[in-house]
Amino acid sequence: MQTALRTSLPETELASRASFAPHARVVREERPVQTSGLPLSIRGLRKSFGSNEVLRGIDLHIPAGQFVAIVGKSGCGKSTLLRLIAGLDKIDAGSIGFGGDVQPADIRVMFQEPRLLPWARVLANVEVGLGRDRASQDAHARAEKALAEVGLADKRDQWPSVLSGGQKQRVALGRALVSRPRVLALDEPLGALDALTRISMQRLLERVWRDQGFTAILVTHDVSEAVALADRVLVIEEGRIAHDVVVNAARPRQRGSAELAGLEGSILSHLLSADDRT
Amino acid sequence: MSLIDSISLPRSMRLPRVDGLVQWIVPLAIIAIWQVACVTGFVPTRVLPAPSDVALAGWKLLLSGELARNIWVSFWRASIGFLIGGSIGFAFGLANGLSQLSAKLTDTTLQMVRNVPHLALIPLVILWFGIDESAKLFLVALGVFFPIYLNTLHGIRTVDPQLIEMGRIYGMTDGELFRRVIFPGALPSIFVGIRFALGIMWLTLIVAETIAASSGLGYMAMQAREFMLIDVVVLSILIYALLGKLADSSSRVLERLTLSWHPAFQKR
Ligand SMILES: Nc1ncnc2c1ncn2[C@@H]1O[C@H](COP(=O)(O)OP(=O)(O)OP(=O)(O)O)[C@@H](O)[C@H]1O
Ligand SMILES: [Mg+2]
Numbered sequence: 001m002q003t004a005l006r007t008s009l010p011e012t013e014l015a016s017r018a019s020f021a022p023h024a025r026v027v028r029e030e031r032p033v034q035t036s037g038l039p040l041s042i043r044g045l046r047k048s049f050g051s052n053e054v055l056r057g058i059d060l061h062i063p064a065g066q067f068v069a070i071v072g073k074s075g076c077g078k079s080t081l082l083r084l085i086a087g088l089d090k091i092d093a094g095s096i097g098f099g100g101d102v103q104p105a106d107i108r109v110m111f112q113e114p115r116l117l118p119w120a121r122v123l124a125n126v127e128v129g130l131g132r133d134r135a136s137q138d139a140h141a142r143a144e145k146a147l148a149e150v151g152l153a154d155k156r157d158q159w160p161s162v163l164s165g166g167q168k169q170r171v172a173l174g175r176a177l178v179s180r181p182r183v184l185a186l187d188e189p190l191g192a193l194d195a196l197t198r199i200s201m202q203r204l205l206e207r208v209w210r211d212q213g214f215t216a217i218l219v220t221h222d223v224s225e226a227v228a229l230a231d232r233v234l235v236i237e238e239g240r241i242a243h244d245v246v247v248n249a250a251r252p253r254q255r256g257s258a259e260l261a262g263l264e265g266s267i268l269s270h271l272l273s274a275d276d277r278t
Numbered sequence: 279m280s281l282i283d284s285i286s287l288p289r290s291m292r293l294p295r296v297d298g299l300v301q302w303i304v305p306l307a308i309i310a311i312w313q314v315a316c317v318t319g320f321v322p323t324r325v326l327p328a329p330s331d332v333a334l335a336g337w338k339l340l341l342s343g344e345l346a347r348n349i350w351v352s353f354w355r356a357s358i359g360f361l362i363g364g365s366i367g368f369a370f371g372l373a374n375g376l377s378q379l380s381a382k383l384t385d386t387t388l389q390m391v392r393n394v395p396h397l398a399l400i401p402l403v404i405l406w407f408g409i410d411e412s413a414k415l416f417l418v419a420l421g422v423f424f425p426i427y428l429n430t431l432h433g434i435r436t437v438d439p440q441l442i443e444m445g446r447i448y449g450m451t452d453g454e455l456f457r458r459v460i461f462p463g464a465l466p467s468i469f470v471g472i473r474f475a476l477g478i479m480w481l482t483l484i485v486a487e488t489i490a491a492s493s494g495l496g497y498m499a500m501q502a503r504e505f506m507l508i509d510v511v512v513l514s515i516l517i518y519a520l521l522g523k524l525a526d527s528s529s530r531v532l533e534r535l536t537l538s539w540h541p542a543f544q545k546r
Contacts, residue, residue: 088447104449115444119462119539128458131449161541175448 037065037215038098038106038182040085045094047080054080056239058094064182067209067216069226071267072236073275078219081236082109082185085217098183105131108181110189114168116160122171123147123156129175146178147171149208166197170204177208184209186218190225198222199255202229206251223271227263228253235267237274243267327509332516335509344498349517352483352494355411356521359418360479364472367423371430375464376456388427396420397485409490414483421482422475429471433464466540469533476525484518 045058054077062068070078083089085096086109098106108129116125126143127134133142147153150170160168169189176184186205190198206229209216220226226233227247235243245267249259309329315321316328323331339345370388374381396417407413437460445459487496495514502510537543 086447088443109447111440113440115440117441117459117462119465119537120458128445128448128450159539159544161539161544 036180036182036213038100038102039064040183040215040217041095041097041099042085043095043097045081045084045096046092047077047084047089048092053239055084058236058239058241060234060241062215062217064099065213065215067206067218067229067231069218069220069230069233070236071220071223071226071233071271073271074221076236077239078236079187082187082217082219085183086185102182105133105179106182108176108179108184110169110172110176110184110186112188112191114160114165114172116168116171116175118160120160121156122152122158122160122163125160125171126174126178129178131179133179143174143178146174149177149211150174150204164197166193166201169193169201173204173208177212180212181214183215183217186216188219188221191221198225205229210251223264223267224260227260227267228255233263233267235270235274242274243270324508327512331509332513335507336513339498339510339513348493348495348498349521352487352496353521355414355487355494356418356479356483356525359415359483360422360475362415363419363422364426364475366419367426367471367475368430368468370423371427371434371468375431375434376460385431388424392424392428397482400486400489404490409492413490414486414494417486418479418482421478425474425478426468426471429467429474430464433467433471434460436467437463462539466537469529469537472529473526476529477522480518480522480525 040060040062042058042060045055045060046053047055058081070081072078080089084091086107087104088109116122117128120128123140123143126147127139129146130136130139130142133139144153144156147156150173152167152170152174155163155167155171160171163171169192173189189205190201193201202225205216205218216230218226218229223233227249230247233243233245233247234241235245237243245263247260247263249257249263253260312321312326313329316323316326316331327335336345370384374385399420400417403413403416407416441459441463442455445455450458483494484496487494488500491497495517499511499514502508502514534543
């Protein structure tokens with residue numbers, strides 16, 4: 001636990017590097033010390049596909065256990081950033097550090113598609129998330145516990161094809177959580193769900209995040225979702241972090257409260273003004 | 279050879295048990311009409327013997343043990359040839375689906391060989407093997423090889439890349455990835471290949487046994503033709519039809535057991 005909380009850079013240097021660090025420090029002090037999350041420091045991160053420069057130098061520090069939302073217009077590189085954090089693509093330049101040693105099972109990703117194995121029962125799909133621990137004796141028990149956490153204990157023996165979209169996504173969440181990850185990266189995981197299911201999934205996500213204390217990085221195109229869930233909203237424009245907005249509203253948050261609506265409005269106007277400029 | 283075939287066919291299997299009998303109404307009606315046509319003399323028995331005569335011929339051959347022996351010989355040739363050709367086709371399909379190098383090395387050659395109708399090789403095969411068992415096994419194996427090879431390859435190549443990425447993220451080893459993601463994903467397509475192969479298996483065997491054999495159903499039919507035993511000729515043809523149906527049904531049962539996760543196979 002001690003090593004995990006240690007960042008690769010001294011706190012002061014980080015603070016001077018990134019203008020948003022003061023906010024981050026505030027948020028960090030609010031969170032309980034015993035979080036199991038990992039801090040994340042990204043420095044000078046670049047990524048291009050051919051001549052298309054997608055990320056042009058991202059500098060970012062996320063304290064352990066923070067819930068960060070990333071918004072930005074389509075094609076701005078949100079998914080690319082997330083894939084780099086999850087180690088799914090190669091970095092061109094810069095670095096991503098988790099402040100200490102990380103195991104592959106410490107970082108989990110959830111995608112817009114549930115990506116369940118259609119030929120495995122729900123419980124077996126959750127067991128996939130155990131990674132190398134799949135063969136261990138308590139694999140079943142752990143998978144069942146994760147399934148219960150996402151409220152699908154009674155579906156353990158079903159085929160994925162009979163589940164609804166929201167239920168499939170909950171199984172995918174259970175699979176991502178079963179190994180007790182310390183960073184959870186989510187790429188528009190609720191994008192394909194209807195409004196009501198979305199809201200209940202958001203609540204579920206917030207609950208497990210509060211229970212488990214992992215660091216959450218949520219890419220979303222829904223600004224209201226971002227302000228409802230996140231401690232901090234990052235706006236990406238032209239390959240950089242253009243805005244870093246702290247959401248200080250107390251939890252549990254009141255959906256549609258004036259405070260959140262105001263924040264949502266200001267983030268949306270950032271996004272729209274950027275759109276007008278291009 | 280599309281996946282659609284494999285998906286739409288089993289739909290009928292979801293129907294209740296009573297409807298399982300429905301499929302036999304048409305064959306039975308045809309036999310009844312056939313019997314009536316023969317008995318009334320509408321069709322001369324020189325052209326087509328009555329079903330009752332065919333059944334009688336079958337009964338006689340059964341008593342003499344000849345029928346069982348010939349069916350067994352044909353069945354044995356079909357299964358062994360299928361196993362040999364199917365395993366080699368499956369192995370090449372796996373290798374070429376999983377390894378770029380292997381695909382580059384052999385796929386073009388196999389595609390070229392595929393365009394030669396394998397029955398055109400009969401004269402050559404007789405020269406090589408005589409009318410020995412190996413000639414028939416070789417032809418059946420060759421005929422079965424391509425549908426299984428092509429469909430295994432297609433199945434493996436079209437496994438959802440997102441699922442493969444998911445497997446890698448969750449730390450599956452290559453072996454696990456194959457066992458848990460790639461093979462199950464390719465299975466529906468492999469079954470399409472198996473069903474095509476079963477059809478080709480019987481076709482090849484009939485032709486090979488008719489031309490070059492000293493036992494088996496095809497041989498029995500040819501012998502009967504020489505002695506003008508038209509009822510035995512018709513009997514052989516009917517047995518071929520039944521064996522073909524049997525092979526198809528067993529592959530479907532196997533399919534239903536292994537693909538029970540597939541929405542098309544689930545009871546509504
Ligand atoms: N594998 C790839 N090869 C080539 N170009 C890519 C690849 N992945 C992404 N890109 C390009 O990088 C840019 C950013 O893509 P990315 O998927 O990160 O956008 P995004 O912000 O997630 O968009 P959206 O909100 O629509 O999901 C796009 O212009 C896209 O075309
Ligand atoms: Mg995206």
